[in-house]
Amino acid sequence: MNRRIWAFLVPILSVVFALIVAAVIIVLIGQNPLVAYKAMVLGAFGNVQAFTDTIIKTTPLILTGLAVGFGFRAGLFNIGAEGQMIMGGILATVVGMNLRGIPPALAVPLTMLFGILGGMAWASIAGYLKAKTGAHEVVTTIMLNWIASHLSSYLITGPLAVGSGTPKSPEIAPSAKLPPILTVGAMELTSGIVISVLSAFLMYILLEKTTTGYEVKAVGFNPYAAEYGGISISKNIVMCMAISGALAGLAGALEVMGQYHRFLGTLSGGKGFDGISIALIGQNHPIGIIFAALLIAALRTGSNNMQFVGVPKHIVTIVQGIVIFLVAADRIVRTIVIRKKVKR
Amino acid sequence: MRRLSIALVLLVSVLLMGFKVVMVTDVGGLGDKSFNDGTWAGIQRAVKELNIEAKVIQSYEQSDYIPNLSKAAEEADLVFAVGFMMTDALFRVARQYPKTLFVGIDITPPKGQTFPNVLTFTFKEQECAFLVGYLAAAMTKTGTVGFVGGIPIPPVERFRYGFEAGVKTYNTLYRKNVKVLRGYTQDFEDPKKGKDLAMSQFNQGADIVFHASGACGNGVIEAARERFSALTKSSNLVDFINYYLENNRGFFAIGVDMDQDYMAPGAVLASAMKRVDTASYLAVTWAYEGTFKGGHMVLGIAEAGVGISPMKYTKGIVPNRVIAELVYLEKLMKEGTLKVPETQEELDAFKVPTIRFPF
Incomplete structure (x- = not known):
């Protein structure tokens, strides 16, 4: 119970502390922090438009957060969510483009499935390399990120390029688009958010209520003990990377199907890397990750509005940095405490 | 009396609501010492001469373009979208806010479409x-x-x-x-x-x-x-x-x-x-004077829209x-x-x- 309270308390206190530090910085640059924070809150939740924007941004962040968080639970540091998201987006686009005339009931799940497969396949490469050769996933996933990034740039400025404006692929078929829940001005809130929240619950069930989840966690805690207990490490590594990649791939697919309806050059925009901070803030817990993603998204949308009262957007980067530092530092502190106890 | 006070409030608010320009940057943002900074420099020049108000809003990521442009359109009389990457977002938002004027830098309108409230510039x-x-x-x-x-x-x-x-x-x-x-x-x-x-x-x-x-x-x-x-x-x-x-x-x-x-x-x-500053300066002046016309302009060497720098430091070695x-x-x-x-x-x-x- 105590641990559970900590898990809640640490991120919340970190956010409060980070906002206080940022307030000092805002004062130092000659602005009023109360005005700034009011603008930030209003910018994130002040009206339907703001709220829509926040939820749109939350949708992919939940999934990339889950992708990284799931890896962490299995003891894997998947830095490749960015690349997996790109591959998911590309595959979903290529499939979605070719589904003209197929009813939505079939086209939507099919496009989504290929998005998931894209991310899954990409992450499995790193998983396989780790299981077979011991190549560290941090190195391989970073390399795979670059390959995915350059591959996508090539595709949308070459074979898939269409029209003028931002480098982009053709639109996916109308039947493969996710239906919007709400249309506000030039923005559309799509049903993608339902899918990402649902994914969080699925991950919760998988981790907490199934044997597979138990094995994943066992390998994460202590791989050798798990192997001694009859769990195959290499099988688990490949599987965990695949699931992690599937979640990131789904993030890419939802951005394509719900948001842009095509693949754009900067579709991923660092969201895969944001997943790392979100997983940390959310303490690798699926439900925690939902709130962490909402927090980061709200900070981002809020910061855009904050600029209207003269506070630069970078303040939010500072807030984010401090939160992550504190959440990570908490672990350092805990580790030190535990070690001291063991020595005695 | 009440009517008078309402009229006064209205008058004051009209006077306070001067001409307002908001520039929305692409993800490169200010400090790129490149076209975002250049556009902003041109706007600043116009601001000083015309005594108007201008703000800059920076975008983090692609998904910020539409919300930032929308918010800017609600607040300002003239909105700048800076950078080719904002093409799609600009035209989506401009359609929603026909009363606001928009300027696109490095942006070409989609084929066969013209918007009376959008002026775009590209350069040779x-x-x-x-x-x-x-x-x-x-x-x-x-x-x-x-x-x-x-x-x-x-x-x-x-x-x-x-x-x-x-x-x-x-x-x-x-x-x-x-x-x-x-x-x-x-x-x-x-x-x-x-x-x-x-x-x-x-x-x-x-x-x-x-x-x-x-x-x-x-x-x-x-x-x-x-x-x-x-x-x-x-x-x-x-x-x-x-x-x-x-x-x-x-x-x-x-x-x-x-x-x-x-x-x-x-x-x-x-x-x-690339004289983006010239383009942005002109656009603000036109909008302020009421001579703003939607359309597309291409600026090259002949229009003094591009050129080579005077090589202040290196001319001696050339x-x-x-x-x-x-x-x-x-x-x-x-x-x-x-x-x-x-x-x-x-x-x-x-x-x-x-x-x-x-x-």
């Missing part, structure tokens, strides 16, 4: 890039020059077409074989990516690298400064010039968009300037003959006798015209 980047390409080919000592692009979008590519055509022209006229290395950072934000790429081109034998990569270019210039000062053991302008004159070699970057020569005096050979040739080439472009390729096809088919310098 290839023309100024041609001049720096010619200059680079004339100045290289290693026979290799480099090009660092951001994301290969049309404005970046036009810089490359012009640059390569300029090199080719020099090669043909002087029977030389200067090679061009090409690379893209796939980014407009991270100076480190620009620096890495420039360093690798220097390692491959280039001694002059031209960049068209937004804020990545700060790293390209940094790379040139670092390599050059490794030779001279100093980063003073005087030492750079002296070293170059004594040893006849050095490392240079070529800047883009704004006059970037000042960023590393002596290590930036020249800059291919042979007089090359300077004179550049001026003559510029004149040919203005007259329309020298047409610089604007597309890959035109570049492939580009035949160097017979140019006879009158000196």
Whole structure:
């Protein structure tokens, strides 16, 4: 119970502390922090438009957060969510483009499935390399990120390029688009958010209520003990990377199907890397990750509005940095405490 | 009495609500020392002259464009969307806010569509890039020059077409074989990516690298400064010039968009300037005076929309003959006798015209 309270308390206190530090910085640059924070809150939740924007941004962040968080639970540091998201987006686009005339009931799940497969396949490469050769996933996933990034740039400025404006692929078929829940001005809130929240619950069930989840966690805690207990490490590594990649791939697919309806050059925009901070803030817990993603998204949308009262957007980067530092530092502190106890 | 107070409040609020300009940057943001900064400089100039209000809103990511433009459209009379990457977002938002005026920098309207409230500007980047390409080919000592692009979008590519055509022209006229290395950072934000790429081109034998990569270019210039000062053991302008004159070699970057020569005096050979500031200044003035007209404008050398920087620091090391040739080439472009390729096809088919310098 105590641990559970900590898990809640640490991120919340970190956010409060980070906002206080940022307030000092805002004062130092000659602005009023109360005005700034009011603008930030209003910018994130002040009206339907703001709220829509926040939820749109939350949708992919939940999934990339889950992708990284799931890896962490299995003891894997998947830095490749960015690349997996790109591959998911590309595959979903290529499939979605070719589904003209197929009813939505079939086209939507099919496009989504290929998005998931894209991310899954990409992450499995790193998983396989780790299981077979011991190549560290941090190195391989970073390399795979670059390959995915350059591959996508090539595709949308070459074979898939269409029209003028931002480098982009053709639109996916109308039947493969996710239906919007709400249309506000030039923005559309799509049903993608339902899918990402649902994914969080699925991950919760998988981790907490199934044997597979138990094995994943066992390998994460202590791989050798798990192997001694009859769990195959290499099988688990490949599987965990695949699931992690599937979640990131789904993030890419939802951005394509719900948001842009095509693949754009900067579709991923660092969201895969944001997943790392979100997983940390959310303490690798699926439900925690939902709130962490909402927090980061709200900070981002809020910061855009904050600029209207003269506070630069970078303040939010500072807030984010401090939160992550504190959440990570908490672990350092805990580790030190535990070690001291063991020595005695 | 009550009516009077309402009227007063209305009057005051009308007076307070002066003409307002909001500029929305792309993800490169202010501080790119490139087109975002340039557009902002033009707006600032207009702000001072007309005594109006202007704000800048920076975008983090692609998904910020629409919300930021929408918010700006609600607040301002005139909204700037800066950068090619904002094309789609601009037209989606402009349709929703027909009463607000919009200006797009580096943006071409979608085919066959015109909006009365949107004025867009593009530039003949290839023309100024041609001049720096010619200059680079004339100045290289290693026979290799480099090009660092951001994301290969049309404005970046036009810089490359012009640059390569300029090199080719020099090669043909002087029977030389200067090679061009090409690379893209796939980014407009991270100076480190620009620096890495420039360093690798220097390692491959280039001694002059031209960049068209937004804020990545700060790293390209940094790379040139670092390599050059490794030779001279100093980063003073005087030492750079002296070293170059004594040893006849050095490392240079070529800047883009704004006059970037000042960023590393002596290590930036020249800059291919795109006068986004002129465009933004004019657009604000027109909107303020009520002469704003929707449409599309292309600014080239003839319109003073692009050009080569005055080479404040490096002019001394460029042979007089090359300077004179550049001026003559510029004149040919203005007259329309020298047409610089604007597309890959035109570049492939580009035949160097017979140019006879009158000196």
